[in-house]
Amino acid sequence: MEYTYLDCLALFGVGGAHPGGLQLTKDMLSKEVIDETKSVLDVGCGTGQTSAFLAKQYGCDVTSIDSNTIMLDKAKKRFSSLQLPINTVHGSVEYLPFDDGVFDIILSESVTSFTNVSLTVPEYKRVLKHSGLLLAIEMVIDKKISEDESKPIIDFYGISQLLTESEWINLFKQAGFKHISIDTFGQQFDENNVQNAADFSLSENIDEELIQILEKHEQLTDTYKDILGYRIFRCCV
Amino acid sequence: MSVGHYHELCHKYRGKAVEIRTHDGKTHRGIIHHVVNDRVILHPLNRPSNLGGFSYGVYGPGYGYGGLGWGVALGSIATLALLPLFFW
Numbered sequence: 616m617e618y619t620y621l622d623c624l625a626l627f628g629v630g631g632a633h634p635g636g637l638q639l640t641k642d643m644l645s646k647e648v649i650d651e652t653k654s655v656l657d658v659g660c661g662t663g664q665t666s667a668f669l670a671k672q673y674g675c676d677v678t679s680i681d682s683n684t685i686m687l688d689k690a691k692k693r694f695s696s697l698q699l700p701i702n703t704v705h706g707s708v709e710y711l712p713f714d715d716g717v718f719d720i721i722l723s724e725s726v727t728s729f730t731n732v733s734l735t736v737p738e739y740k741r742v743l744k745h746s747g748l749l750l751a752i753e754m755v756i757d758k759k760i761s762e763d764e765s766k767p768i769i770d771f772y773g774i775s776q777l778l779t780e781s782e783w784i785n786l787f788k789q790a791g792f793k794h795i796s797i798d799t800f801g802q803q804f805d806e807n808n809v810q811n812a813a814d815f816s817l818s819e820n821i822d823e824e825l826i827q828i829l830e831k832h833e834q835l836t837d838t839y840k841d842i843l844g845y846r847i848f849r850c851c852v
Numbered sequence: 853m854s855v856g857h858y859h860e861l862c863h864k865y866r867g868k869a870v871e872i873r874t875h876d877g878k879t880h881r882g883i884i885h886h887v888v889n890d891r892v893i894l895h896p897l898n899r900p901s902n903l904g905g906f907s908y909g910v911y912g913p914g915y916g917y918g919g920l921g922w923g924v925a926l927g928s929i930a931t932l933a934l935l936p937l938f939f940w
Binding site for chain 1: 864865867868869883885895896897898933934935936937938939940
């Protein structure tokens, strides 16, 4: 079987698989007003690390959606072991299975980048309330690169596009988001901070090929470290 | 550092990816599965061909590949650090 990067994340069960990890998530959320009256959608919830934190820390109403059943099963296990009343949904973020205007906040932690953004971003806008907020940590290219340069990244990660900061902003604006601000995360990896390190919930059999994919990912990230970055987009409806 | 120290640290780092250097100069990269008696059991993150990494089937002193993963004797650990793995 040919595994993809996302299969690899699912089988290794990487929690906090986004730049900055759980530490960034906590910092980002601490700047928002979230309480038990708020309804939060965690798109591409993965193994549910952020959803669990949201429910535990803020007592808000959390819905978690992922298209990958391996990830979603690991998320469900996490929620039930922590006895958290989180609504888990199997589905695609390109076609969200929710009514219009039902969520106060949507979180996308390096998820939108892996989808067809022309479908996903308008979907976020649709399911958000009029006062809604989208928080998206997404991959950004820091300068325009040639097709030859971008092809290895696009092929390996199975993404359909690489966007610059201003292309992302335009996309959010076109979908109807009115106020967009951008944040970066200055904190370096601290090897003594467990919050910073991804957690793994491994599937039983880890094919050797998956380890090769991880290695290729590390190589690519290193090769493109001056080109590939990320931003935290804060988009208000 | 003492075996007790590494026992505690490995327990705290369960499910995390770490790099362990042993007193014989070898490096072991893997995800901590669990700690049993005087050993930490890792799920290896190196391919067998890697120099200085895990070599399956070769049982050196202090570590070896068991049924559940790669075991490293706590007493053989020189340094242990969380791996700064980055994911999109």
